[in-house]
Amino acid sequence: MNHPDPTPQPSPDDADRLSRVPLGEQVRALLLDGLLGGRWRPGDRIVERRLAAELNVSQAPVREALRSLQALGLLDAEPNRGVRVREIAPAELREVYQVRAALERLAAESAVVRLAGDVGELERHAREMEKAAASGDLLGQARHGVAFHRAIVAASGNGTLLRTWEGLGVEAWTVLSLHRVRPELHENAADHRPLIEAFRSQAPEAGRLLAEHVLEYADRSV
Known part of the structure; x- marks a missing residue:
């Protein structure tokens, strides 16, 4: 005799909800776009309640997004006054790049082997x-x-290394440094070609070249 399976089965709606980007992450992306695009500049205040009303969401996802950007060092909390966009000192920018360069050098030493010339x-x-x-x-x-x-x-295959690198908020710091340095865009794009060739040829110095590439932008920012 067959008995019905008592385990509830997920509905298509459940799967759809799970596939959606969490609201807090969506708000964080909007905030980051505003910071990087110049909507908010150093010294500007971002008031949680006002932003929630503007986006037509509750304050909880806005609070979550603001805390995330505070953790990256892009915002400063002001009790009872919301948060304020921080002015980033050149020395602080360089510190982030130094950590990033060390992580990417370590990653490249594994990635150059694992990629096996596939660029x-x-x-x-x-x-x-x-x-x-x-x-x-x-x-x-x-x-x-x-x-x-x-x-x-x-490509390094090291999940902990990838999570640590992502935790630096690389995109935000990259845009901040490019705004500060204001390089020729074609020159910046061309700077990546020697790296591709190093990985294509499986050069043992690929890690060093990548770290030097990252640190070069730190040097230009101070």
């Missing part, structure tokens, strides 16, 4: 950087540049 993903990101450069899109170029570096870190 297709790096090539795709480099082409997108070049397209963004041609159209004068600084923010777009920064995002494709971050994707280039993330592909190398992910």
Whole structure:
């Protein structure tokens, strides 16, 4: 005799809800876009209640997003006054780049072996950087540049290393540094070509080259 399975089965609606990006992450992305795009500048206040009303959401996801950006060091909390956008000192920017360079060097030493000369993903990101450069899109170029570096870190196969790298908020710091340095976009895109060749040829110095590439932007920012 067959007995019905008492375990409740997930409905299509349940799966759909699970696939959605959490609201707090959506708000964080909107805030980050505003910070990087210049809507809010150093010294500006962001009031949780007002932003929640503007976005037509509860204050909880806004609070979560603000705390996340505070943890990155982009915002300062002001009791009973919301948060204020921080002015980032050059020395602080350099510290972030120094940590990032060390992580990426470690990642590259594994990635250059694991990729075994397959640089297709790096090539795709480099082409997108070049397209963004041609159209004068600084923010777009920064995002494709971050994707280039993330592909190398992910290729290391070290999940802890990838999570630590992502925890630095690389995209935000990259855009901040590019705004400060204001490099020629084509030059910035071209800087990634020697890295591709190092990974293509499985050069043992790939990790060193990547770390030097990252630190070069730190040096320009101080």
